[in-house]
Amino acid sequence: MNQFPLKKTSLFEDFLIWILGYASNFLFDSVHMYFPGKSQKIPCPSPLVALANHVEERDIPLMPTLHQYMEVRSKYAVPARRDIMEKDFFVKEFRPKGIKKFFLFLLDKSMIVPAYFKYVGIYPVARPFRDDAKHHAKAGTLRDTVEEQWDYLADRVRAGRKLFLFPEGTLSEDGYLNPIRKGLYFLHKKIPSINYLDITLTYDYLSSRKATVHMGLSEIFQMNDEISEKDFTGQIKEKLSVHYTITPGNLFSYALFSEEVRKGIPRHFLFFKMERLVNTLYKSGNFYIANELLVRSYDDIFAEMLLRAKETGYLVSDSARRYSGTKKLYEILEDEDHKYMKKLRKRNIYLYHKNQLRGFESQLNKIWEEIEVYD
Numbered sequence: 001m002n003q004f005p006l007k008k009t010s011l012f013e014d015f016l017i018w019i020l021g022y023a024s025n026f027l028f029d030s031v032h033m034y035f036p037g038k039s040q041k042i043p044c045p046s047p048l049v050a051l052a053n054h055v056e057e058r059d060i061p062l063m064p065t066l067h068q069y070m071e072v073r074s075k076y077a078v079p080a081r082r083d084i085m086e087k088d089f090f091v092k093e094f095r096p097k098g099i100k101k102f103f104l105f106l107l108d109k110s111m112i113v114p115a116y117f118k119y120v121g122i123y124p125v126a127r128p129f130r131d132d133a134k135h136h137a138k139a140g141t142l143r144d145t146v147e148e149q150w151d152y153l154a155d156r157v158r159a160g161r162k163l164f165l166f167p168e169g170t171l172s173e174d175g176y177l178n179p180i181r182k183g184l185y186f187l188h189k190k191i192p193s194i195n196y197l198d199i200t201l202t203y204d205y206l207s208s209r210k211a212t213v214h215m216g217l218s219e220i221f222q223m224n225d226e227i228s229e230k231d232f233t234g235q236i237k238e239k240l241s242v243h244y245t246i247t248p249g250n251l252f253s254y255a256l257f258s259e260e261v262r263k264g265i266p267r268h269f270l271f272f273k274m275e276r277l278v279n280t281l282y283k284s285g286n287f288y289i290a291n292e293l294l295v296r297s298y299d300d301i302f303a304e305m306l307l308r309a310k311e312t313g314y315l316v317s318d319s320a321r322r323y324s325g326t327k328k329l330y331e332i333l334e335d336e337d338h339k340y341m342k343k344l345r346k347r348n349i350y351l352y353h354k355n356q357l358r359g360f361e362s363q364l365n366k367i368w369e370e371i372e373v374y375d
Contacts, residue, residue, distance in 0.1 A: 003193065006046045006074035007160035017120055021064035023166045028058070029210040031065055034288040035243060036219050043220050044072035045195045047157045051186070051198040053177050053240050056167035059201060062213060063164055064120075066199070069252070072348060076121035077156035085114040085124040121161060124231075125149055150186040157191060162350040168237055174344040175355035177241050180233040188232060191223040198239045204290075204355055205349060206249035206305055214245035216288040216339055241359030246281060252305050253353035254364060256325060264324035267306060269373040271298040276371045277364065287360075 009017070025031060050066075052059060056346070060080060067073060083089055090104040090113075107113060157163050170180040182249075188194060198221075202214040218239060223232060244250070255261065255274050275298050281287045282294060292301060308324065309315040314329045332348045345352040357364060 004047045004158050004191075005160055006044060006072050006162065007046070009073050009075055013075070013120065014067070016037065016116070017064045017067045017076075020061055020116075020120065021067060024058070024061035024065060026330065027061065027210070029208040029212045031062070032212070032214045032245075032290065033065075033069065034214065034216045034243075040069060041071045042066065042069045042217065043199065044070055044074065044162070045220060046160065047163075047191055047193060048195050048197065048220075049157070049163045049165060049184075050199060051165055051167050051184070051199045051240065053201055054168045054171050055201050055203050056171055058211075059166065060122075062201070066215075075161045076164060077153065077161040078122045079125040079153060080117070082124045085117060085122075087111070089113075123152075123156070124349060125152075141231065147186070150157070150183055150190065152189040154187055157187075157194070163187075167240075167292060175352035176358050177237055180236045182229055185229045185232045188223055188227075192362050193222070195220050195222055196236075196239075198236075198243065200240050200243035200245075202245040202247055202250070204249035204353070205248040205345065206252065206353060207247065207301075212247070212249075214247055214288065214290060216243035216245050218243055232322065238359075242360060243288060244356050245290060246303060246357070247290045247353075248293060248301050248305070251278065251293065251357045252302055254348040256309065256329060256350050256359055257354055258368060261315075261323065261325050262330075264322035266320070266322055271302060272373055273368065273371050274298060277367055281364075307368040309350070327347065347353075347367050 035042075036054060050063075052063070060078070063078065083092075088108045090108050091101065094100075096104050100296070103309065129157065153163060166179045167184045168178040169183065170178060172178055196216040200216045200218075204212040204214065204215065221239070223235070227235075251274055255270060258273075260270065278289060278293045282289055306315070310317065310323070313326055315323050316326055317323050329348070330342070332351060343353075
C-alpha cells in the first residue's frame, strides 16, 4: 500500500496552475518538451521529488507547464526564496522605471501574487547560507535552521504533495551545472523511498529574440538507502547533466570552438559537419535534439547566427570566405582566472552555450573528429 498517497488537485486548482503555466509562455519564444519513451505522460509514483537545474528566475513559472502532462494531477510543494512572498518584492527585485514601476507597485500592493503562490503550493523558505547568514553563524543556529527547513519540506511530501526542487541551490552563471547542495541528501535520509524525476532545462538565447526553452525529462529513478552523501550528489549531478537538449544555439557554439574554426573553415563545410554530428546523435537515440535541427535547412537556421557572430567580433572571414575565430572568442576560454565565469552569458554567449554540452563533450568530440570534409 502506498505510504504517502498523492493528494489530487481540484478542478479549480488545475485551472489556476494552468493559468500560471500559460502566462509563463509569454516569457519565452517557445517551450519544448522531450520524454524518455513514446508516452507523453509523466508517471507519478509517490512520494515524488522533481529536480531541475536552475538557469534563471523564470524557471519557477515555467514548472507549471508540466502539470498537464502528469498522470496524476496532484498538489505541489515548491520552495521559493522567502522575500518573494513579502511586501514590495517586485519593485525591490526588478527596480523598474516609468510605467512598469507603476504597474509593479500596484501588483505589490494587491498582494495577489503571494496569495496565489501560497494557494498553488509555493512555500517561502529562508536560505540560511544567504538570508541572515551572519546572524545564524554568530548564534550557532545554522545547522538547526537547515534541518528545520528540510523537516518542513519532508512533511509536505508525507502529506501527499509532489516536491519541486532546484538542487544546485543557486543560478548557473556559466551555462553548466553547479555542484549539487547536500540539502537534498537530508531529504533522502528522512524519506529513503522517494522517487526522483530529473528535468533538465536548456535555454537557447541565440535562436530567437526571446529565449527558447527545452525541457528534457528522465525516467523515474530511486536512490539506494545506504548511499553516501558524495555518491548521492554525484549521481544527481550526472543525471541532470546528460539530459541537456542539442539546440541550434549550443550546436553552433560547440562548432565555433572546434579546431576547424580556429584554423579557418568555409561555411558550407562547417554546416556539413554540424548536420552530420546531429544525424549521428539522433541515430544513437541517446540524446534529446531540437526538432528544427532534423527538418530544416542548416543554411536557414545558421546563416543569421554566423553573420551575427561576425558582426559582434567573434568571427572573421577572409577573401576565400573561410571563417575563423577571433581573440574575442577565445580570450575568456584561455583566461586561467576563473572569475570570468560570472555572468558568462553576457561576456561570451557562445562559451555559455557550449558549456551546456560539457556533460557529454567527449562523445561529441569523438564523432566530430571522425567527420571528414574534402575541398
